[in-house]
Structures are given as structure tokens and as C-alpha cells.
Amino acid sequence: MAARIVESLAVNRRILAVLSYGHLATDLPQGAIPALLPVFKELFHLSYAGVGFIVLMANVSSSVIQPAFGLLSDRLRLNWLMPLGALLAGVGMTMAVFTPHYTAMVVWVLISGLGVAAFHPEGYRFAGLAAGERRATGMSYFSAGGNIGYGLGPAAATLAISLAGMRGMFYLLAFSIPAAILLWGVVDPKQRERLEVEWAGPAAPSPADGTAGPVTRRDAPRPGGRPVGILVLLIAFVVLRSWVSVGTASFIPLFFTGIRHLDPWYGGTLVSLFLGAGAAGTLVGGIAADRFGHRTMLIVSMAILPPLLLMITRTSGIVTMLAATIAGMAAVSTFAVVMVMAQDLMPERIGMISGLIIGFAVGMGGIGVTVLGATADRWGLQTAMDITALLPAAALTIALALPAGRWIRAAPRSPGGAEPHVAGETWG
Numbered sequence: 001m002a003a004r005i006v007e008s009l010a011v012n013r014r015i016l017a018v019l020s021y022g023h024l025a026t027d028l029p030q031g032a033i034p035a036l037l038p039v040f041k042e043l044f045h046l047s048y049a050g051v052g053f054i055v056l057m058a059n060v061s062s063s064v065i066q067p068a069f070g071l072l073s074d075r076l077r078l079n080w081l082m083p084l085g086a087l088l089a090g091v092g093m094t095m096a097v098f099t100p101h102y103t104a105m106v107v108w109v110l111i112s113g114l115g116v117a118a119f120h121p122e123g124y125r126f127a128g129l130a131a132g133e134r135r136a137t138g139m140s141y142f143s144a145g146g147n148i149g150y151g152l153g154p155a156a157a158t159l160a161i162s163l164a165g166m167r168g169m170f171y172l173l174a175f176s177i178p179a180a181i182l183l184w185g186v187v188d189p190k191q192r193e194r195l196e197v198e199w200a201g202p203a204a205p206s207p208a209d210g211t212a213g214p215v216t217r218r219d220a221p222r223p224g225g226r227p228v229g230i231l232v233l234l235i236a237f238v239v240l241r242s243w244v245s246v247g248t249a250s251f252i253p254l255f256f257t258g259i260r261h262l263d264p265w266y267g268g269t270l271v272s273l274f275l276g277a278g279a280a281g282t283l284v285g286g287i288a289a290d291r292f293g294h295r296t297m298l299i300v301s302m303a304i305l306p307p308l309l310l311m312i313t314r315t316s317g318i319v320t321m322l323a324a325t326i327a328g329m330a331a332v333s334t335f336a337v338v339m340v341m342a343q344d345l346m347p348e349r350i351g352m353i354s355g356l357i358i359g360f361a362v363g364m365g366g367i368g369v370t371v372l373g374a375t376a377d378r379w380g381l382q383t384a385m386d387i388t389a390l391l392p393a394a395a396l397t398i399a400l401a402l403p404a405g406r407w408i409r410a411a412p413r414s415p416g417g418a419e420p421h422v423a424g425e426t427w428g
Helices: 013-044 048-064 066-075 081-098 102-130 133-188 189-200 227-258 265-294 294-312 317-332 335-345 347-363 366-380 380-401
Strands: 404-410 420-425
Touching: 013 048, 013 081, 013 102, 013 133, 048 081, 048 404, 066 102, 066 347, 066 404, 081 102, 081 133, 081 317, 102 133, 102 335, 102 347, 133 265, 133 335, 227 265, 227 294, 227 335, 227 347, 227 404, 265 294, 265 317, 265 335, 294 317, 294 380, 294 404, 317 366, 335 347, 366 380
Parallel strands: none
Antiparallel strands: 404 420
């Protein structure tokens, strides 16, 4: 009996371009928070605890509660979540700058974060639908938009305030309002239904000869193993990767100013290289995963990270900058790949899965940095950075434990004898 097929789909570049821009506009306000903290501290005469509470509210509202929005989007067709989320992200952060009261400012930061949380599960759902069979590549385009927006956030906010004062923060609305309008066109119910039908594949009846006909993508074979168990492994992988990424970005300035006694611009440049390379890493990782396999991409990226991260604290000059750049690319290269793998496990729960991966798991990175900070206080910053550099080894172990499943679907020959169309997808 011939194997069954899920038809190959082309990448919808127009929709992915809109989604990527919407992702950029949504993450741009969150990226501005580090640059706004000194402004808030001076404006409201805050202690460091007060400043920390702002960061906590932003993190909880934008990341940790994303699974709740994902679960909601799985149960209800809330097409307006994406455009509303993009709009609230920009409006909330803009209003936070202009409010005269600390409590009101925190509420607006919270609203901005809720917009970010509302956007992402639906955004990753639509990105997966529009990506066709090249899902890691398509998802990487979407993720790169967010990486660029978050990376530009601090520099854009600093430049805007230096040029026009607080009024300069209105630039956020110049991104969020057009994003909301464009996204509203993407989430049209008829277009969503068409994308879902294309993604699921045709549900054709079985031929008269008894051979199996095409099946929906949801009925297609999955990698071996229990989906929940594999999902737990993927979440653990993302948590470790988040600890590495956030920890490295946090410790680099402290190390080169406090230990190496170099000018602050040097540490800032390294952080910019590390984070900025993430956008390129996301694109490269998605393309490589579609060509060589998702699991293979996870293994390679985690295998090369420890020596690169150890080089950052043990080299100088151009070598250090190259190590930081390549390490940044490797650390973030699996971002979209893991999302695709998780969505394939439970295609009927894409919203919840997206919330777990992008929200909860990434948000947990802050806990890792807290633990690593305590380690630095006790045994020194060099030790903490060395531990951070070795964490990818634990993530590599998880990647190796993932099933190396491969499935290829082939359609039976047509009555005319033409060769069947073959579409395949692989993790390994």
C-alpha cells in the first residue's frame, strides 16, 4: 500500500512580510524599556527596587502569561488579538512616558506588555500557516522581525529622547498604528480559513483500489515518542538557551568594565554584536534546519557555543568581537526551529504551544540570570560566566535525547501513470 501525502505548500511571502513588520513594531516598545529606566528613575525619584518592579511588570505581562493567551486563541477564534496587541504595545509604552504618576506609569507598562503577550501566540500561528512546507525558514522570517525590533529598541528610544525629549517617544506610534492596520488585513476570517485549509492539506477519499489517499497534516505521522514528553524536553531546551543568551548579554558589560577595566563602550559594543547577530542567526538557522534537519540544527548550535562563549572572556580585540558575534548567531539560531518542532507535536494547540515556548520558557530566563548573579556574588563574575558558557552542554544533551524521526509521504501513482508528488519533513 502506498504511503499517504501532505501536499507541499509555497511560502506566502506577502503575509510573512506583514507579520514580520508587525513583530518588529510590537517588540520595539519592549526593547525601549532599558533606555527608559533611567528616565523613570529620575522622573519619579525611584529606588532600584522601584525600577526593578517596572522590569518585573513588563516581563510578567509580556512573557509569563503568554500561554494563557495561547490557550484562549486555541479555544476561540480571536482574529483581532494580533492587531490589538501591536497597537496596545506601542500606545501603552508611549503613555507610560507621559503619565505624571508612578502607579499609572506601571499600569501603562503592564498594558504594553499585555499587548506583546496577546500578539505572539496568534502571530506564530499565522506565521506557521503562511510558511508552507518550509516552516523553519518562514518562521525565521517572522522571528527576525521581533529580534530586530527588540534590538533597535534601546538605541531608537535613546536617539528619540536626545533629539526631541519625551515627545520623541511618539515614534512608537508611527510603527504600531500602521502595524495594526496591516495586521487587520491579514487576520481576515476568510483568509485565515484559506490558510488553515491549505496548511491542513486535502481530505480526499480513499481510491477505489484500496490505497490510502491524501490526509490532513494533522493526521500525518509524528516523530516517535510521547508528544508531552518531547514538549517538556523542548521547553527545557529553550529555558537553558534563554539562560545562556540573557546571562551572557547581562554579564558582558560587567565583566569588561569591572574585571578588564575597559571603557564602557567596549562592553556595549560586544553586547550589541551579540544581540544584533541574533537576527541573522534566526534566518540562517531556519534555512539550515529546513535543509539539514531541525534536530541537527539544535545539536550543531549548542555544540559550538561553549568554546565561543569561553573565548569571549579569554581573548581580546577582533577575536573577542568575532566570538561574540558568532556566539550570538548560534544562541538564537534555534529560536524559530524549536517553535516549528513544538507546533508539529500538537498542531491542534498551536496557540498554547507558541505561548509556552516564546512566553513562559523565554521569560524563565530571568530566573536563570538571578541564580547566575548569586553565583557571581559568591564565587566571582568569571566563574558565573564560565558556568553560563557550559550551559549549552546541558542543552546539547537534551537535543541528543530528542527523537531523530524522519517521515516522507508519497502519493500513489495517478491513473495516468505520472510520478506522485513527494513531500517530506524531518527533525533529524
